[in-house]
Amino acid sequence: MPEDIEVPVLIVGGSLVGMSTALLLAHHGIRPLAIEYHRGTAIHPRAAMITQRTMEIFRSVGVEQIVTKESDEQFVQDGAIMAVETLAGKELAWFIANLNEGVRDVSPSLRLFITQSLLEPLLKARAEELGAELRFSTEMTSFQEDAAGITAQLRHRDTGEAATVRAKYMVAADGAHSRIREKLGIRMLGHGVFSKSITIYFRGDVGPLLRGRNLSVMYVVNPTLSGFFRIEKPFTSGFLAVHWLGDSKNPVTDVSAGLTKERALEMLYAGLGTREVPVTIENIMQWDATADTAERFQHGRVFLVGDAAHVMPPSGGFGGNTGVQDAHNLAWKLAMVLKGEAGLELLATYDPERRPAAGFTVEQAYSRYVTRSAPYLRSDNMQSIENDLNIELGYRYDSTAVILEDGGNPLHANPRETKARPGTRAPHLVVERNGTKLSTLDLFGRNFVVLAGPRGGVWLDAAHSASQELKLTIDAHRVGTDGLIDPGGNFSDAYDITPTGAVLVRPDGFVAWRARDSSGASSESVARVLSAILCRQA
Numbered sequence: 001m002p003e004d005i006e007v008p009v010l011i012v013g014g015s016l017v018g019m020s021t022a023l024l025l026a027h028h029g030i031r032p033l034a035i036e037y038h039r040g041t042a043i044h045p046r047a048a049m050i051t052q053r054t055m056e057i058f059r060s061v062g063v064e065q066i067v068t069k070e071s072d073e074q075f076v077q078d079g080a081i082m083a084v085e086t087l088a089g090k091e092l093a094w095f096i097a098n099l100n101e102g103v104r105d106v107s108p109s110l111r112l113f114i115t116q117s118l119l120e121p122l123l124k125a126r127a128e129e130l131g132a133e134l135r136f137s138t139e140m141t142s143f144q145e146d147a148a149g150i151t152a153q154l155r156h157r158d159t160g161e162a163a164t165v166r167a168k169y170m171v172a173a174d175g176a177h178s179r180i181r182e183k184l185g186i187r188m189l190g191h192g193v194f195s196k197s198i199t200i201y202f203r204g205d206v207g208p209l210l211r212g213r214n215l216s217v218m219y220v221v222n223p224t225l226s227g228f229f230r231i232e233k234p235f236t237s238g239f240l241a242v243h244w245l246g247d248s249k250n251p252v253t254d255v256s257a258g259l260t261k262e263r264a265l266e267m268l269y270a271g272l273g274t275r276e277v278p279v280t281i282e283n284i285m286q287w288d289a290t291a292d293t294a295e296r297f298q299h300g301r302v303f304l305v306g307d308a309a310h311v312m313p314p315s316g317g318f319g320g321n322t323g324v325q326d327a328h329n330l331a332w333k334l335a336m337v338l339k340g341e342a343g344l345e346l347l348a349t350y351d352p353e354r355r356p357a358a359g360f361t362v363e364q365a366y367s368r369y370v371t372r373s374a375p376y377l378r379s380d381n382m383q384s385i386e387n388d389l390n391i392e393l394g395y396r397y398d399s400t401a402v403i404l405e406d407g408g409n410p411l412h413a414n415p416r417e418t419k420a421r422p423g424t425r426a427p428h429l430v431v432e433r434n435g436t437k438l439s440t441l442d443l444f445g446r447n448f449v450v451l452a453g454p455r456g457g458v459w460l461d462a463a464h465s466a467s468q469e470l471k472l473t474i475d476a477h478r479v480g481t482d483g484l485i486d487p488g489g490n491f492s493d494a495y496d497i498t499p500t501g502a503v504l505v506r507p508d509g510f511v512a513w514r515a516r517d518s519s520g521a522s523s524e525s526v527a528r529v530l531s532a533i534l535c536r537q538a
């Protein structure tokens with residue numbers, strides 16, 4: 001008899017993004033089942049650059065410290081992103097001299113590098129601790145959707161044992177070649193495949209070639225190849241990703257064609273710029289460099305996240321991070337709908353919020369790929385390059401889950417200038433409680449939060465009454481009094497309200513609504529706004 005399983009959410013794919021979805025749902029009190037075809041977490045390093053936003057998300061679920069500690073063991077911190085002719089040879093350009101230079105003020109968290117092989121077990125442990133179930137060696141072979149849910153057929157890849165899952169919702173975290181997306185007939189739109197790239201994982205004492213430079217990512221452009229290196233501590237292992245071979249005017253973009261270990265070794269030597277360092281190849285992975293976004297991120301009860309929803313070249317290190325942000329946007333919405341705290345229509349805000357943000361990121365990754373690695377590609381269909389910070393922290397949402405001010409929101413902005421405008425990430429400000437420093441961001445992450453100015457006590461009363469009326473937990477704080485000290489007196493400016501104003505922040509740390517002063521403060525106004533955002537009228 002096949003096993004029958006009933007779960008609120010089935011997550012298909014348990015790699016970086018599926019695992020993050022499981023963790024974030026569990027954080028919101030939902031016990032999802034995540035299934036993964038592979039026998040365990042990542043065995044290859046794969047993605048490693050983690051943005052401040054992803055670290056903020058990890059902070060909110062209690063894994064920031066352990067991720068930072070493990071990252072320290074693995075990589076030098078605050079390294080540069082640069083271009084060289086070869087690792088041993090000439091320097092061509094410095095894109096970022098120090099990974100965290102000039103961004104420390106905008107977030108309590110820092111950018112860092114940690115490979116998926118180290119990160120995924122940390123996410124897994126926390127997800128399981130919070131109640132998520134993860135099954136490896138398990139493949140979803142088919143699924144059907146009806147008005148009330150999803151029925152999916154699973155098969156254990158070693159024992160052949162079958163199981164049927166009944167879930168209210170399904171999250172497709174099944175990667176760039178998503179079979180779920182294919183079955184739903186959702187097209188990918190964008191630039192298509194522009195290179196059949198490879199990643200060569202190697203071992204060898206390349207430390208001396210770094211010549212004391214603190215480097216995180218080294219783009220390589222020379223007459224033999226274009227690609228990039230990433231090297232782990234103690235500088236005896238790393239990878240070279242290769243995008244194309246030969247002359248940039250007539251490049252060979254199918255790097256994987258006729259590939260042998262000997263050819264890969266030649267490429268490695270061409271990237272290193274010397275044959276004097278003995279190197280051995282551990283593994284070679286092939287992948288398509290593309291820049292495409294799914295035409296829809298939702299189909300009924302199915303939601304696409306991560307590479308299933310958008311695929312981008314690695315230039316910029318945005319791919320996995322964008323997927324974690326999808327999961328973060330979706331998790332609280334699914335949780336509130338499943339708990340009966342929000343109407344079903346809240347889920348329809350996932351696509352209009354995430355698709356434009358992800359699409360913009362895909363284009364920015366493409367622009368970086370063209371300018372850093374493939375100048376032969378057409379540049380007339382490419383966006384101008386925006387500051388990394390605007391992509392990582394300045395993406396904005398425009399949907400019915402935000403009460404927008406004057407019209408709409410541009411897609412992205414400098415996070416130092418968004419100042420708690422509805423639809424943007426609530427700004428980081430250092431505050432103090434009981435002598436301990438914390439970030440305003442530490443007040444968010446689970447419930448809706450009313451954050452009022454020091455003379456905005458009326459908003460706390462309004463939040464309290466609205467909470468009772470709506471039977472919804474609302475956290476409420478006054479910044480600058482009631483034990484939450486604002487040492488620099490900067491809150492009103494950072495959140496662009498008067499001392500009597502308030503903002504309403506969503507569980508994902510995005511501002512849902514703002515009142516600049518106390519003139520409209522009442523439990524009715526707070527309840528009305530929340531009912532609209534949570535689609536309760538319908």
Ligand SMILES: Cc1cc2nc3c(=O)[nH]c(=O)nc-3n(C[C@H](O)[C@H](O)[C@H](O)COP(=O)(O)OP(=O)(O)OC[C@H]3O[C@@H](n4cnc5c(N)ncnc54)[C@H](O)[C@@H]3O)c2cc1C
Nearest residue numbers: 013015017037047048049139140174175306307319320321
């Ligand atoms: C060389 C390189 C460097 C990169 N560096 C970075 C970086 O520094 N930072 C960054 O953010 N991104 C980076 N990226 C991008 C990043 O690797 C991807 O965006 C990210 O791994 C996508 O994760 P995912 O979980 O969405 O998809 P995947 O990692 O593809 O996972 C999908 C999973 O679903 C499973 N699956 C599929 N179908 C089924 C099924 N039917 N049943 C069960 N399981 C199934 C698969 O086994 C797979 O494990 C890089 C990419 C490359 C190629």
